Amino acid sequence: VQLVESGGGLVQPGRSLRLSCTVSAFNSGDYGLSWVRQAPGKGLEWVAFIKTKSLGGTTEYAPSVKGRFTLSSDDSESIAYLQMNSLKTEDTAIYYCTAVSPHLGFDFWGQGTLVTVSS
Amino acid sequence: QSVLTQPPSVSGAPGQRVTISCTGSSSNIGAHYDVHWYQQLPGTAPKLLLYGNNNRPSGVPDRFSGSRSGSSASLAITGLQAEDESDYYCQSYDISLNGWVFGGGTKLTVL
Numbered sequence: 001v002q003l004v005e006s007g008g009g010l011v012q013p014g015r016s017l018r019l020s021c022t023v024s025a026f027n028s029g030d031y032g033l034s035w036v037r038q039a040p041g042k043g044l045e046w047v048a049f050i051k052t053k054s055l056g057g058t059t060e061y062a063p064s065v066k067g068r069f070t071l072s073s074d075d076s077e078s079i080a081y082l083q084m085n086s087l088k089t090e091d092t093a094i095y096y097c098t099a100v101s102p103h104l105g106f107d108f109w110g111q112g113t114l115v116t117v118s119s
Numbered sequence: 120q121s122v123l124t125q126p127p128s129v130s131g132a133p134g135q136r137v138t139i140s141c142t143g144s145s146s147n148i149g150a151h152y153d154v155h156w157y158q159q160l161p162g163t164a165p166k167l168l169l170y171g172n173n174n175r176p177s178g179v180p181d182r183f184s185g186s187r188s189g190s191s192a193s194l195a196i197t198g199l200q201a202e203d204e205s206d207y208y209c210q211s212y213d214i215s216l217n218g219w220v221f222g223g224g225t226k227l228t229v230l
Contacts, residue, residue, distance in 0.1 A: 034219070036165075043121060043224040044157070044165065044208050060218050096164055104170040105155030105210060106219075111164055 001027050001108040003097045008113030011087055019082040019113060021097030026077075027107060030099045031055055033080050034106060035071065037093035037115075045093075049100065053077060065091075087117045122147065123209055125222035131199045132230045139194045139225045141209030147220055149190030152212040156185055156194050159206040159224075168207070169194065196227070204229045 002024035011017045021033065032055070035047040048071040049060045059071050070083040080097065094114050098106040124142040131137040141154065148154055156169040167176055172192065173185040182197045192211075196203055209222040 036221075044159075044210075044221040046219040046221065049218065062218055063216070101170075103153070104176070105153070105167060106157070106165075107167050107170070107176070109164040109166065 001025055001030070001099055003033075003099065003108055003110035005095060005097045005110045005113040008095065008115045010116045010118065012119050013087060013089055013117055015087055016083070016085045017087060017115060019084065019095055019097075019115070021080040021082070021110060023078055023080065023097075023099070026052065027099060027101065027104075029101045029104060030107065031102055032100045033073070034098050034100050035082050036096045036098055036106065036109075037091075038096070038112075039090070039093040042093075047095070048082060050080060084115070087115075089117050091115065092117045121223040122213060122216070122220035123211060123222035125207075125209060125225045127223070128226045128228065130228040130230055131196075133199050133201065135199050136195060136197045137199060137227065138196075139207055139209075139227070141192045141194070141222050143190045143192075143211055143220075145190060146215040147190075147211040147213040148187065148192055150214055152214070154185065154187050154192040155210045156183075157208045157210065159208065161205070165208065199229055201229050203227060 007019040032051040034049040094112040097110040099108040157165040158168040159165040
């Protein structure tokens with residue numbers, strides 16, 4: 001399983017940005033994909049989750065991003081997109097894409113992509 | 120403030136044993152959701168260290184072990200080595216938030 005994030009960069013507050021996560025393949029036990037972020041010098045924060053289409057493709061969001069962020073995937077489920085709207089300075093973080101297993105937790109992680117929200 | 124509470128830092132000499140606590144509540148660990156632990160070496164992405172409370176993925180030394188009791192969990196590292204110096208995070212699922220929660224992280228220093 002390999003996960004590669006892209007799309008990070010510098011964006012002004014209030015603007016939008018879309019992150020991508022390219023997935024080589026899901027582990028047989030994985031049932032979805034999550035984004036986790038880490039603000040500079042801070043801990044990990046779960047952001048969003050999407051189940052595989054075979055399990056319904058449903059999504060869940062952390063309260064801090066609900067209504068602003070949208071997680072989706074393409075038909076082949078080889079790319080997941082995190083659409084981030086109405087960005088705030090507190091959204092500045094490294095965003096990691098992770099595979100999720102109900103029994104193993106977040107078993108595979110990408111290398112992360114940095115999002116900086118600043119004027 | 121994190122939903123799961125960890126000590127900010129712990130330390131130990133090489134060869135010693137250290138433990139890192141992770142305290143939750145009745146909506147996460149206390150609700151019998153599994154606890155997972157992650158290790159994050161400086162400048163790298165987190166890596167799964169323990170899953171399902173006390174199971175090691177392939178490649179993780181048996182010096183690392185975990186336990187869970189009530190609304191708390193702990194990570195134990197025996198025979199401390201210099202390369203264990205890292206940040207450690209606990210994680211569980213929270214039914215009231217309908218999502219995953221992490222501890223604030225614990226920085227392990229090997230003296």
